Amino acid sequence: MSWSLARKVSAALIAILVCTMMVTALFGFFKFQDVMSELVRSRYSFVAFTIKQKVEDSLNLGFALRQLRQVQETIELEKARDEQVQGIEIFDAKGEILFNSDRGRIGASVPENWLLPLSAASLQPFAVLDEDSNVVGLPLVNNLGKVEGAVVLLYPTGYVERELGPMLWRLAGEIAGLVGVFSLLTVMVASVALGAVRQRLHVMEHALLLASGGEAPLADTAAVDEFDGHFGEFVAKTREAVEHIKASTDEVERLDRLA
Amino acid sequence: MKSNALTGLREGAMRLDSSRSLLIRLLMLAVLVLVPPMVIGSYRALDNFKRGLGPEMDLKAAAIARDLVAQLERAVGFGIPVDKLVGVDEFFAQVLSANPEIRYLGITDAKGDILFLRGALSEQLNDAYRGRSGRALDDSGLKANIADFVDLALPVHVRDVPVAQVHVGFDQDYVAAQLFGIFYDIAVVLVVSLIIAFEVLLFVVVFNVSGPMKLVAEVVAHARRGDFTRVPGITSADEVGHFVRIFNSAMRQVDGAYRGLMAYIDEVRSGHFDREVAGQVSEIADRVRFLFRFHPSGAPLVLREKLSSDVRLPLFLFIFAEELSRAFMPLYAQALPSPAGWLLTPELLIALPIAVFMAGIAVGSLWAGAVTERLGSRKVFQFGLAPAVLGCVMSGLAHGVIELSLWRGIAGLGYALVTVACQSYISKTTVDSNRATGLGSYVGAVLTAAICGTVAGGVLAERIGFGPTFFVSTALILVSGWLLSHLLAVVDHGAPVAAPVPSGRPLLRIFANWRFTVLVLFAAIPAKMALTGYFFFLVPLxxxxxxHSLAELARIMVLYPLVMLAVSSQSTRLADQMGWRIGQVALGGLIGGAGILSMLAFDGTLPLVIGIVCLGVSHGMSASPQLAAIPDICWIECNRHGRTQVLALLRTLERVGSVIGPLLAAAFLLHWGVKGAVIGLGAVVLAMAAIFAMVAGAYGSGPHLETEEDVP
Structure with a gap:
């Protein structure tokens, strides 16, 4: 495939267009994912916070965490409210699960890294990543300031992609369509924009072909720029050279025949 | 038909041997192709994202409303009337501060009168609430748009009797406001794309059209006077290549006819029995040779031209790659583990990668010029790529600051080799008349790459992290290397010249020239100290x-190359017109130092913006005049050792300032904190600039010859 000027320019611009749109789309997606994840995390943090409040109210009445049987119902109710919630569990400071929306997990231990935020000086909400789940949690503190354990809520990673996948794919399709349309436009407009170059080269080629055949006009003194002026003179000089050499050859031939 | 052949040239006014008119057309095309899809795409994305986030906002509002309802029902269940509840306002304040996306919280009675409201004005909501009083709400509540808010109302029941409603509201434009930050990033991507498009199109036009046509114009300029000794050596397969083939076939036709004639004449001269005929054909040969010139080698000489613009795009990509880490290098160093000790304080360790990188450049610059003279630009460029790539990729993989510093030093070495190779190439492909244009092309590529690299690096690092940004840099350096190897292989490079290596000792006598020494110590070195110590090190920290986010940081830092680009072109013209070069250098130094010291007068980001802008003005004003003043200041030395050697010495010496800058700033940082370090460094730079300004009056004007008397 020969690479015409229009093709070269189109290829360069289309490559830049594709890269630009890809980078923009990726940045847009990352930003959207950030905002969406933050919103989802904050919602589930709030749900965990409401459970924490209920549990701490009971703790403040002097009950031990292990004794708060009504908490099991609360977390099961919250889990039932949102099908995206994978689980809610409450564990003590040693990591033993005391209450879990999946009752089969009661008595098991939570991963070690879930306990790390509980030993931190500032008892802030925490978020950890656990295989296929995002975990948001809040420490449970009694009115004496002792950390009794934590409440954590698990929701799936890839929530954004799963919930909004079709929308994102549709958007990706729209962007791909835009790239396609503007690529086509690039090819057409590049061809038009370079038309003047092609035309000028064609005219010059034509002048050269005529000059080679001894038909070219003499230099056009009204040329638009220095190059045109020089080219006109060049064509004329080429024609003159061709004619002169031809005439000289004829003369040599004539002299050669003089015997 | 034939009469129209040349007049047709006038139809399009576009010059083919100049890139300007064609480039303008293609740039318009680039804008047309890049801007509308970005705008349409961004608009569609925002619309989709808003729709995507809407349900999540509803869920969040519902979760909060449900909790409020539960608490209210509990309180009212204890027999407390809703309007007598205490502490509701404080409770609302807590919830609102913990959930910034929620704009207001409210409670209305069964008639729709507002009992409690926080975050909005009653007047904004009263009418809407009263208007729908009496409407029964189920447990899922009612969502409505009121003024600029989205309001979710949930009923509060006591023994199945609705007694109140809880209202949770958020801004309709909250999602758009959250996503708006991305528009800065999109604007950055668009601007960078347009600049890259400009560089690529400039390359396409120069390499494929105006460059070859300039060669054709050169051949035409000779041939129109009858000189058919050369033909342009263009082999491309595009329209220009096609034209050149026809052009060359016309040239070769003339050349062939001439050679045929001469062969015939030789044959007649040597073979004809009649000496008179032999004499006559000799006269014909002389006449043809008098009228036309052909190459004596038997064929026209094939011309291949090297253009200074050949290296512009690869150089742009290389500098772009290196500048990607500009905005975050100290932050990256800060984030890496560091073996701090009594000598290597944490502050010093953060500054170390920048200082070592600069030291690498200084060391590389010392011998890069001589190596380029011996091996040629292409080999040195390729040679320089190895440390540049290695340094870059390993910087991204570094596990500690010391390791990072080592790799930055190696990258600096590569940087020096590559940039010196490019400068040397430009220098060799230009003559005195177009050298300024060639070097202008170099400076243009460096500054536009600095703009793109700085701003894109911040955005990129924020999205993908520090390490992966170095890998993007590596990929760009490799593309740059591939391009340059390919481009420099296309042009005939000629045999490398074994240049004599200048001896260092005699050149060192230049320090006896007080004007040079003062310029180096009090103008060149402080300028670089400000650049690396303040701009590269203290500003990001x-x-x-x-x-500030990384992207914001980069957007502020990009002011420096932008201002410098704007000021330098004007200041160069001013320096040439007024011949006030030393004055400009002095004034530039004072502006830079004073700008940094604006930290004394203001708080927050403003003094940094002032400092960066002033530094851009300072360096834009003084960089070119500083170099332009050297031939006058060092007239004797330039004549003795060559201007290039003296300029190279100046560039090497000023890099001492580049190394000292971050280390000094780190020392100040250790003792006085960030603000104190900025003020301390600004004071040092201003004091040195003031000394230079005081001495500047004694420089005089024109070439200084008095040092000649001192030289034995």
Whole structure:
């Protein structure tokens, strides 16, 4: 495939267009994912916070965490409210699960890294990543300031992609369509924009072909720029050279025949 | 038909041997192709994202409303009337501060009268609430748009009797406001794309059209006077290549006819029995040779031209790659584990990668010029790529600051080799008349790459992290290397010249020239100290400590190359017109130092913006005049050792300032904190600039010859 000027320019611009749109789309997606994840995390943090409040109210009445049987119902109710919630569990400071929306997990231990935020000086909400789940949690503190354990809520990673996948794919399709349309436009407009170059080269080629055949006009003194002026003179000089050499050859031939 | 052949040239006014008119057309095309899809795409994305986030906002509002309802029902269940509840306002304040996306919280009675409201004005909501009083709400509540808010109302029941409603509201434009930050990033991507498009199109036009046509114009200029000794050596397969083939076939036709004639004449001269005929054909040969010139080698000489613009795009990509880490290098060093000790304080360790990189450049610059003279630009460029790539990729993989510093030093070495190779190439492909244009092309590529690299690096690092940004840099350096190897292989490079290596000792006598020494110590070195110590090191740290994101940091830092680009072109013209070069250098130094010291007068980001802008003005004003003043200041030395050697010495010496800058700033940082370090460094730079300004009056004007008397 020969690479015409229009093709070269189109290829360069289309490559830049594709890269630009890809980078923009990726940045847009990352930003959207950030905002969406933050919103989802904050919602589930709030749900965990409401459970924490209920549990701490009971703790403040002097009950031990292990004794708060009504908490099991609360977390099961919250889990039932949102099908995206994978689980809610409450564990003590040693990591033993005391209450879990999946009752089969009661008595098991939570991963070690879930306990790390509980030993931190500032008892802030925490978020950890656990295989296929995002975990948001809040420490449970009694009115004496002792950390009794934590409440954590698990929701799936890839929530954004799963919930909004079709929308994102549709958007990706729209962007791909835009790239396609503007690529086509690039090819057409590049061809038009370079038309003047092609035309000028064609005219010059034509002048050269005529000059080679001894038909070219003499230099056009009204040329638009220095190059045109020089080219006109060049064509004329080429024609003159061709004619002169031809005439000289004829003369040599004539002299050669003089015997 | 034939009469129209040349007049047709006038139809399009576009010059083919100049890139300007064609480039303008293609740039318009680039804008047309890049801007509308970005705008349409961004608009569609925002619309989709808003729709995507809407349900999540509803869920969040519902979760909060449900909790409020539960608490209210509990309180009212204890027999407390809703309007007598205490502490509701404080409770609402807590919830609102913990959930910034929620704009207001409210409670209305069964008639729709507002009992409690926080975050909005009653007047904004009263009418809407009263208007729908009496409407029964189920447990899922009612969502409605009121003024600029989205309101979710949930009923509060006591023994199945609705007694109140809880209202949770958020801004309709909250999602758009959250996503708006991305538009800065999109604007950055668009601007960078347009600049890259400009560089690529400039390359396409120069390499494929105006460059070859300039060669054709050169051949035409000779051939129109009858000189058919050369033909342009263009082999491309495009329209220009096609034209050149026809052009060359016309040239070769003339050349062939001439050679045929001469062969015939030789044959007649040597073979004809009649000496008179032999004499006559000799006269014909002389006449043809008098009228036309052909190459004596038997064929026209094939011309291949090297253009200074050949290296512009690869150089742009290379500098772009290196500048990607500009905005975050100290932050990256800060984030890596560091073996701090009594000598290597944490502050010093953060500054170390920048200082070592600069030291690498200084060391590389010392011998890069001589190596380029011996091996040629292409080999040195390729040779320089190895440390540049290695340094870059390993910087991204570094596990500690010391390791990072080592790799930055190696990258600096590569940087020096590559940039010197490019400068040397430009220098060799230009003559005195177009050298300024060639070097202007170099400076243009460097500054536009600095703009793109700085701003894109910040955005990129924020999205993908520090390490992966170095890998993007590596990929760009490799593309740059591939391009340059390919481009420099296309042009005939000629045999490398074994240049004599200048002896260092005699050149060192230049320090006896007080004008040169003062210029180096009090103008060149402080300028670089300000650049690396303040701009490269302290500015990113200060902005980062002020809670600016990486992208914001980069957008502020890009002011420096932007201002410098704007000022330098004007200042060069001013320096040439007024001949006030030393004055400009002095004034530039004072502006830079004073700008940094604006930290004394203002708080927050403003003094940094002032400092960066002033530094851009300072360096834009003084960089070119500083170099332009050297031939006058060092007239004797330039004549003795060559201007290039003296300029190279100046560039090497000023890099001492580049190395000292971050280390000095780190020392100040250790003792006085970030603000104190900025003020301390600004004071040092201003004091040195003031000394130079005081001495500047004694420089005089024109070439200084008095040092000649001192030289034995």
């Amino acid at each position: 200060t902005l980062w400590n002020s809670d």
